Amino acid sequence: MSQWTRNALKILSSDQLRTSDTHLYRLDIPALTGIDIYLKDESTHPTGSLKHRLARSLFLHAICSGQIREGTHVVEASSGSTAVSEAYFAKLLGLPFTAVMPASTTRSKIVQVERLGGHCHFVGHASQVYDAAEQLARETGGHYMDQFTYAERATDWRGNNNIAESIFRQLAEEPHPEPEAIVMSAGTGGTSATLGRYIRYAGLNTRLVVVDPENSVFFDSFQQRDNTLTSQACGRIEGIGRPRVEASFLPEVIDGMIKVPDAASIATIHWLERMLGRKAGGSTGTNLWGVLQLAQDMQKAGKTGSLVTLMCDGGERYLDTYYNADWVAEHIGDITPWSEQLALLG
Ligand SMILES: *Cc1c(COP(=O)(O)O)cnc(C)c1O
Numbered sequence: 354m355s356q357w358t359r360n361a362l363k364i365l366s367s368d369q370l371r372t373s374d375t376h377l378y379r380l381d382i383p384a385l386t387g388i389d390i391y392l393k394d395e396s397t398h399p400t401g402s403l404k405h406r407l408a409r410s411l412f413l414h415a416i417c418s419g420q421i422r423e424g425t426h427v428v429e430a431s432s433g434s435t436a437v438s439e440a441y442f443a444k445l446l447g448l449p450f451t452a453v454m455p456a457s458t459t460r461s462k463i464v465q466v467e468r469l470g471g472h473c474h475f476v477g478h479a480s481q482v483y484d485a486a487e488q489l490a491r492e493t494g495g496h497y498m499d500q501f502t503y504a505e506r507a508t509d510w511r512g513n514n515n516i517a518e519s520i521f522r523q524l525a526e527e528p529h530p531e532p533e534a535i536v537m538s539a540g541t542g543g544t545s546a547t548l549g550r551y552i553r554y555a556g557l558n559t560r561l562v563v564v565d566p567e568n569s570v571f572f573d574s575f576q577q578r579d580n581t582l583t584s585q586a587c588g589r590i591e592g593i594g595r596p597r598v599e600a601s602f603l604p605e606v607i608d609g610m611i612k613v614p615d616a617a618s619i620a621t622i623h624w625l626e627r628m629l630g631r632k633a634g635g636s637t638g639t640n641l642w643g644v645l646q647l648a649q650d651m652q653k654a655g656k657t658g659s660l661v662t663l664m665c666d667g668g669e670r671y672l673d674t675y676y677n678a679d680w681v682a683e684h685i686g687d688i689t690p691w692s693e694q695l696a697l698l699g
Contacts, residue, residue, distance in 0.1 A: 591635055
């Protein structure tokens, strides 16, 4: 093993030691007595989203697989949180990093990648990012990280403080430490893969429910057991929902899926802000809407218990979109019917 590799692993390990685990909030929802709802706050990672865990795992996996060495140019197809988190780790390791993104990518994401020393390479359309990233890596002798393929296998799913282990450890002294269900949305599908595998590994009775936004093929692909489905339309909930079934999406570990209207997701983050005093990204609304449906089902069945989901990123990134009434009216539509339903809960 080269001195660089040894040192790189030490840098990643000491960085992890300096950072702390994320909080698990318990929401207090007046209308849902006997049902405890928990929210794992992934927005507090140094790069602001759950992709911090993924980026660390992808770098570790690629270094230990001999694919990233001293000076390796790291390339990723991402216009979102993954590009920001990978730029952070590339900088830490002194590696050149390029994010391949559509020209339409929001300015703030570009600024964040560049502030971390990363480079942004633009293509005309979102569907071109995969091929362009692969080609750029090949031409420069670099490494294409390929989050959509490697997310499920780069994560240490049995433990090592992965998100599932962390959640169950934090629940240990709660009234219902074994939740009825964990609800998660899918972008790469990596987080739901880790949760689903861990639930089996730990022998738990918890169900894994995956929520999917409009214009995504995951829900239909799950129902029809068809992983060749594609869609032309663009999703509006950043970070989740895909126009193709990504390799990291593992339907075998999922117990059920719920389709969530985009307007319901956005209404839910506004409702959450009143409950918790915090803004969250759109995917957190999708997650929490799914949880609230399950909670109401439990209530109707006379059950008590707990439900868990994730706050995937914070809302400060979306002040111009999900938290801007004009933008919401134009791109999402009228959210009042959903807000009225939520208001009944508290
Ligand atoms: C990536 C992402 C998700 C989905 O996580 P995966 O593990 O990729 O399925 C959800 N929300 C946000 C904001 C994300 O960036």
